[in-house]
Amino acid sequence: MEIQKAYFFRVPPEVFYGIGAAEKVGELAKPFGRRALIVTDPGVSRAGVVDEIKTRLRSSEIETEVFHKVEPNPSVETVEKGLKAFEDFGGEFIVAVGGGSPMDVGKAVATLSTNGGRITDYEGVGKVEKPALPVIAIPTTAGTGSEVTINLVITDRPKKHKFPVIDKNIAARIAIVDPVMTLSLPPQVTASTGLDALTHAIESYTCTITHPVSEVLALEGVRLMGAYLRQAVANGKNLEARDKVMTGCLMASMAFSNTRLGNVHAASTPLGGFFDVPHGIANAILLPYVMEFNVFGDPKKFAHIAEALGEDIYGLTELEAAYKAPQAIKKLSRDVGIPKTLREVGVKEEGIEDMAKEAMTSGNILVNPRATKIEDIINLYRSAF
Numbered sequence: 220m221e222i223q224k225a226y227f228f229r230v231p232p233e234v235f236y237g238i239g240a241a242e243k244v245g246e247l248a249k250p251f252g253r254r255a256l257i258v259t260d261p262g263v264s265r266a267g268v269v270d271e272i273k274t275r276l277r278s279s280e281i282e283t284e285v286f287h288k289v290e291p292n293p294s295v296e297t298v299e300k301g302l303k304a305f306e307d308f309g310g311e312f313i314v315a316v317g318g319g320s321p322m323d324v325g326k327a328v329a330t331l332s333t334n335g336g337r338i339t340d341y342e343g344v345g346k347v348e349k350p351a352l353p354v355i356a357i358p359t360t361a362g363t364g365s366e367v368t369i370n371l372v373i374t375d376r377p378k379k380h381k382f383p384v385i386d387k388n389i390a391a392r393i394a395i396v397d398p399v400m401t402l403s404l405p406p407q408v409t410a411s412t413g414l415d416a417l418t419h420a421i422e423s424y425t426c427t428i429t430h431p432v433s434e435v436l437a438l439e440g441v442r443l444m445g446a447y448l449r450q451a452v453a454n455g456k457n458l459e460a461r462d463k464v465m466t467g468c469l470m471a472s473m474a475f476s477n478t479r480l481g482n483v484h485a486a487s488t489p490l491g492g493f494f495d496v497p498h499g500i501a502n503a504i505l506l507p508y509v510m511e512f513n514v515f516g517d518p519k520k521f522a523h524i525a526e527a528l529g530e531d532i533y534g535l536t537e538l539e540a541a542y543k544a545p546q547a548i549k550k551l552s553r554d555v556g557i558p559k560t561l562r563e564v565g566v567k568e569e570g571i572e573d574m575a576k577e578a579m580t581s582g583n584i585l586v587n588p589r590a591t592k593i594e595d596i597i598n599l600y601r602s603a604f
């Protein structure tokens with residue numbers, strides 16, 4: 220008999236989900252003060268999304284200033300510039316708008332403004348003593364899940380070191396999750412961020428520290444994103460597909476914020492730190508290789524994933540069904556146009572050993588369903604190269 224061990228399940232403080240939800244940002248922001256710093260990136264800023272949010276906030280008599288200098292794989296310096304902008308403005312709270320990078324920087328600035336120090340002081344799990352200032356997170360991608368997770372990831376560029384801060388005190392106060400915000404996302408970004416979210420679902424479901432609540436969310440996340448990601452990539456204006464992908468992403472994010480991930484994320488993080496490969500693309504390339512490696516760590520769960528991805532597993536043994544899961548991911552990646560190799564995205568072969576050393580320091584290695592040595596990570600990079 221298998222008995223469930225004790226576990227925490229943390230739900231985000233508030234999620235306001237649905238078509239048009241972002242229009243309510245003014246009302247939702249009122250309790251947090253009168254001055255908001257909007258943290259975003261140049262692309263989101265240009266797309267006009269930020270103007271809309273500013274107008275809504277102004278109609279609730281909230282003054283805003285925009286910090287739009289967040290880059291992909293955001294750096295320690297960017298967090299410090301954001302903090303300075305926040306202090307110079309006399310901000311009371313933050314509205315973070317964009318993909319994972321702006322939301323992570325917004326959460327980092329809010330963390331430093333109550334805890335002091337540098338963001339590097341908080342690397343790891345459970346180091347943040349005081350709750351961050353309020354952040355309203357409004358994702359424009361269905362990917363990272365930063366709007367509902369207790370994680371953020373920042374890059375120390377001189378050290379080529381990308382590190383997580385994981386603490387319940389850094390979560391956003393409200394996540395406003397509105398599929399409309401993703402309508403203008405280009406196909407490649409829809410694909411790579413969607414594969415990141417799907418990786419969260421698969422790695423959360425199969426890691427060694429799951430529990431019944433996280434498993435339900437993760438597997439349903441796999442099902443929804445598997446069924447609708449192609450359509451969201453094929454026609455970005457398909458609101459039904461955007462809605463289903465975003466719901467699947469929300470579920471996956473709540474799941475992995477309560478578990479951890481696995482070898483894909485352990486190995487994708489150095490690809491960002493060393494070669495600036497965007498997170499979603501790094502994960503998408505590595506995912507099928509890691510799944511093939513992991514299948515017999517937990518065949519039953521990989522069989523569930525194959526089924527959730529729409530594979531016909533009738534009459535198959537558990538292991539045969541399980542091997543259909545990485546195949547299903549390969550088909551999906553091909554259909555949505557994910558690059559096939561690390562070489563294509565600018566990775567250099569001579570970086571593999573150093574990246575593997577860095578990957579082995581990740582806590583995600585320890586919860587991967589198959590025990591992993593450094594040679595396994597080197598093989599993974601070589602196979603994907």
Ligand SMILES: [Fe+2]
Nearest residue numbers: 363415419498
């Ligand atoms: Fe991720």
